[in-house]
Amino acid sequence: MRRAGAFERWAGKRVAIFAPSYQFLTRTGDIHHARREAALENCRRCGLEPVLLEHLLEQTGRFAGSDQVRAADLMRALTMPEIDLAMPIRGGYGMTRLLPLLDWSVLAEAKTPIVGFSDFTALNLALFAQTGRASWHGPMLGSFANPDRFALERFGVVFGDEPGPLAWRHGRAPKLPDWARTGVHALEGTLWGGNLALVSSLVGSPWLPEVSDGILFLEDVDEAAYRVERMLLTLLDAGILERQRAILLGDFAGANNAWRFPGDATLARVFDYIRSRLPERVLMVSGLPFGHVPHQATLPVGVAAHLTLEAGSAKLTWSSASAVR
Template sequence: MIAHRTIELIAPSGYPHDPAVVHRALGRLQAQGHRVTGVHATERRYQRFAGTDGERAAELNHLADPSKPLPDIVLSVRGGYGAVRILHGLDYEGLQRRLTDKPVAFVGHSDFTAIQMALLARAGLKSFGGPMLMSDFGADELSDFTMKHFWEALTSPTFTLTSRAPQAQSANVSGVLWGGNLAVMASLVGTPYMPPVEDGILFLEDVNEQPFRVERMIYQLQLAGILERQQAIILGDFSGSKVYDYDNGYDLRAVIDQVRSVVGIPVITGLPFGHVEDMVTLPVGADAHLEADAHGFRLTVTGHLHLS
C-alpha cells in the first residue's frame, strides 16, 4: 500500500499546454491520498516558460527556507527548455544546508536533468530521474510499470533492476550512478554545473534526435574527458530518432558501435528510461553495481535517500 505523501510541484522549464492533462494528473495523485501543493506552478506563463526566470528560481529556492515545511516529493511538472536559464540563480548553499540528509525526493527527467546535475555538482544533493506530472502521471493510460518502479525507488534503501536484453559487452563494475538527458548533459560541459564524477556509471537518454546528433553529443562528452573517467555507460531510450535515406544505414546501432570503438568502457543498452511510457526511476548520485553479459544486465542501487 502506498503511503500518503506531500508532493510539491515545480515547473523550472516549460509550461503545461493542456489543462485537461494537469487536471487528470492531479486527480490521480489526490485519489491516492497524496497532498499536492504548488499547483500554481501549472498556471504560470511567460513566453514558452512556466514563469519568468526569477519566478522559477524562487520556486526552488524557497525550499531552503527553514520556516517552510518540507514536502516528501518535489515533482517536476514537465520538461521542454528553460532550466539552464535559472541555474545561476539557485541558492545552492541554502539548499545544501536545508536538504542534506533530509528525505526529500526531487523527481523528473528531460530538461530537469540540468537541475539535477547542478544540485549534485554545487550542493551534493541527490535526486531521482523519473516520471513527471504531465507526461507520466497525466498520461492517457497510467503505466503500472512506471508507478511500480517509481515507488520502489523512492521507498527502498536498495533495489535491483534487471533486463534480459542481450549485451554485446560484459561489465562488472561499481560506481556513482548519474546522468539523464544527453542534450542537456552535453550543454553543461565546461560549466560549474557538470558534476565531476569519477568512476561513475553514466546513464543517457534523449528524444527526437537523429543518430548523428546523438553521436555528436556523446563525442562531446568523450572529447571533454568525461567518459574516460567512467566505469560504464548505460543507454536508455532514444525515442523519436529517425533515419533518412541520406544516412545510408547509419542508424542508432551504427552509432553505438562507433561509440564502443572509441570510449574504452562498456556501453550497455536496453535501459527502460527516457521519454517512454514504461520507465524506471533512477537515483542520481547513488551507489550502483552493474553486471552485464550476453543474457542481459543487473543494476543494483543503494546509498540514496529514501522515504520511510
C-alpha cells in the same frame, strides 16, 4: 491505472508541484488545463497530496512565468516544511536559465527529495555538482496523465519502497568487448546522468559534476542519430566517457527517423562507432528502461551503484542507505 488501493502505502505523502520550464500546452500554445488536472487526479488516486506552488499556472512567452518567479518557486518547493517530495510538472526547456539564480548554500542544507527528468536533468546534475546532494531521475507530474504500471512500481523508491533490483535484457548494439560476453561481470561506481542533450550542454560549466569511475546513464528523444553521435562525441572529446566504468543507454525514440539512404547514420551504427573509440574497460550497455517513454524506471543521481552483467542480462542495484530520502 488501478485506483488508490494499489498504492495506498503512499497515502498522505505531500508532493510540491512547480513549473521550472513551461506549462502543458495545446497545439495552439494555450495552457492544457485538462492534461494537468488528469495528472493531478491520478496522483490523488495513488494517495498523494499535490501541493501547488503559487505561480504554477503563470505563462510568460515560452515559459511558466519569468526566470525569477520560476526560480523562487523551485527554491520554495525544495525548502517547504512537511513536504515529502518536490516534482516539476514537466520538462521542455528553461531549467538551465534558472541555475545561476538558485541559492546553492540553502539547497545544500535542504532535505526534501526531488525527482524529474528531461530538461530537469540540469537540476539533477547541478545539485550534485554544487552540493554533493543526490536526487531522483524519474517521472514528473506529466507522467501521471497516463501512468504506466512498471513506472509507478519503480517510482515508489522515492518514498522508500523496495521494488528490488532493476533488471533488463540488453541489446546487441553496441557490441560488448570479448571479455564481457561470457561469465558474470560486476562493477561499482557513482550512478549519474540523464538526458543526453542536457548532459552535453553542461560540459565546461560549473553545473556538470566531475565523476570518475562512474556509471553514466543516457537517453534522448526526437534527436536524429547523427545528432546523438555529435553529443556523445562532445562527452568523448571532453574525456568524460573514458573516465566512466560503464555507460548505460536508455531509450532514444525517433533517432532513426531521419534515416534517408543506405549507409546513413543509424542509432546502432552510432553506438558501435562510439564504442570503437572507447577503451575496452569502459562498458556500453543498451536497453536500460528509462527515457521519454511510459515504461520508465526511477534512478538515483549521485549515489554508489552496482552493475552486474550475465548472459545477455543486466542488473542495477544501489544501497537503500545511500539513496535519496
